[in-house]
Amino acid sequence: MKEFNALMLDYNEKELIEPKIKRITKDQLSDGDVLIKVAYSSINYKDALATNPKSGVVRSYPIIPGIDLSGIIVESGDSQFKIGQEVLVTGYKTGVAHSGGFSEYAQVPNEWIVPIPGGMSLKDVMTLGTAGLTAALAVNAIERQGLRQKNDASILVTGASGGVGSIAISILKTLGYNNITALTRKKETAKDFFNSLGLTKVLSPEEFTPDKIKPLMAQNFDYVIDTVGGKQLEAIIPQISYDGSIALCGNAGGIKFETTVLPHILRGVSILGIDSVNISFEKRLYIWNRLATDMHPDNLECIISDTVSLSDLVPAFNKLLQGEMTGRYLVNVTK
Ligand SMILES: C=CC(=O)SCCNC(=O)CCNC(=O)[C@H](O)C(C)(C)COP(=O)(O)OP(=O)(O)OC[C@H]1O[C@@H](n2cnc3c(N)ncnc32)[C@H](O)[C@@H]1OP(=O)(O)O
Ligand SMILES: NC(=O)C1=CN([C@@H]2O[C@H](COP(=O)(O)OP(=O)(O)OC[C@H]3O[C@@H](n4cnc5c(N)ncnc54)[C@H](O)[C@@H]3O)[C@@H](O)[C@H]2O)C=CC1
Numbered sequence: 001m002k003e004f005n006a007l008m009l010d011y012n013e014k015e016l017i018e019p020k021i022k023r024i025t026k027d028q029l030s031d032g033d034v035l036i037k038v039a040y041s042s043i044n045y046k047d048a049l050a051t052n053p054k055s056g057v058v059r060s061y062p063i064i065p066g067i068d069l070s071g072i073i074v075e076s077g078d079s080q081f082k083i084g085q086e087v088l089v090t091g092y093k094t095g096v097a098h099s100g101g102f103s104e105y106a107q108v109p110n111e112w113i114v115p116i117p118g119g120m121s122l123k124d125v126m127t128l129g130t131a132g133l134t135a136a137l138a139v140n141a142i143e144r145q146g147l148r149q150k151n152d153a154s155i156l157v158t159g160a161s162g163g164v165g166s167i168a169i170s171i172l173k174t175l176g177y178n179n180i181t182a183l184t185r186k187k188e189t190a191k192d193f194f195n196s197l198g199l200t201k202v203l204s205p206e207e208f209t210p211d212k213i214k215p216l217m218a219q220n221f222d223y224v225i226d227t228v229g230g231k232q233l234e235a236i237i238p239q240i241s242y243d244g245s246i247a248l249c250g251n252a253g254g255i256k257f258e259t260t261v262l263p264h265i266l267r268g269v270s271i272l273g274i275d276s277v278n279i280s281f282e283k284r285l286y287i288w289n290r291l292a293t294d295m296h297p298d299n300l301e302c303i304i305s306d307t308v309s310l311s312d313l314v315p316a317f318n319k320l321l322q323g324e325m326t327g328r329y330l331v332n333v334t335k
Pocket of ligand 1 (some may be wrong): 044045046049055056057067128250251276277
């Protein structure tokens with residue numbers, strides 16, 4: 001490997017220099033103990049945000065973005081990791097302050113590396129990627145809050161056409177929780193996708209949002225997995241049932257919302273924060289193991305809408321940011 005392809009983001013103090021595929025060498029990668037020949041990556045909302053310097057996602061330039069990668073170890077300075085071993089990396093500084101997965105090779109610290117969980121392929125783990133890890137963390141969090149004891153609990157999932165939302169729905173269904181309502185702006189345009197997820201209850205924001213939002217409203221949902229954040233939350237939290245909870249995962253619709261203490265002090269409603277980037281290694285392994293076993297979505301192949309190559313990334317980012325994407329993009333780095 002002398003030169004190889006990578007997507008480079010650079011910034012000239014005023015504006016982002018148009019992201020471009022460049023031929024680079026190993027010494028242009030960030031430092032690390034292990035060199036991985038990348039097979040697959042995926043596109044997450046955060047990867048698309050990374051192309052906007054104002055988003056605050058990228059902490060240093062130039063950078064190879066891509067918060068996810070799977071591949072095969074080709075050089076190892078750590079006896080724990082063997083050449084030829086199949087591994088995955090998500091989160092930490094990957095793709096935001098350390099060269100990431102949109103490259104034919106990546107070099108990372110040993111403590112970020114997760115061996116591919118039993119039974120899964122390099123492609124399966126990137127079909128899930130950070131979106132899958134986040135969805136699984138959210139389901140795990142609401143299970144710990146009582147969902148396990150309530151098989152017929154009513155669960156609302158927002159941003160349901162997106163990566164985190166659709167994988168959360170698949171995991172919930174795989175685990176046998178079937179009373180799921182999807183909230184989506186794509187009720188009409190993504191009908192086939194929702195059918196493939198086995199959803200029967202799909203609401204648009206217009207149907208969901210009451211004319212007047214009161215601090216407490218009818219208790220319609222026991223649990224919520226929210227990927228949208230922002231103003232939409234103002235109509236959701238007052239509709240959570242007594243002792244229910246909401247796993248807050250995302251900010252696709254904004255970061256600010258106004259609320260009152262009433263759902264929390266009168267109904268015992270809990271807000272559960274979900275982070276996939278810096279969770280402990282122990283929890284990471286636990287969740288990946290669940291994704292390979294009881295949480296493994298029955299219909300994993302339905303989640304991927306398109307498989308793209310490094311040269312297709314920029315138009316794909318734009319589609320994601322404009323909310324035009326349904327499901328997920330898998331990135332075949334070798335294509
Ligand atoms: C896959 C995951 C996701 O998709 S999460 C959603 C995508 N991420 C975002 O939208 C975050 C974008 N980032 C921002 O908007 C900003 O970076 C910020 C608002 C989070 C912080 O920027 P600001 O300029 O206000 O503050 P500082 O850079 O000075 O940081 C303050 C304080 O927060 C710590 N911090 C910054 N970024 C993160 C982060 N991503 N995760 C956790 N903590 C973060 C930073 O270290 C500072 O703490 P300190 O103790 O002072 O070092
Ligand atoms: N907490 C964590 O560790 C993680 C957080 N996230 C966050 O979760 C969110 C979803 O991520 P992905 O599934 O990768 O993105 P995605 O782009 O696949 O899905 C986003 C969904 O939100 C919808 N949406 C976008 N803007 C909206 C608006 N204004 N109002 C209503 N719906 C809107 C889209 O139509 C889509 O269904 C993002 O905010 C992302 O940053 C993602 C992964 C990890």
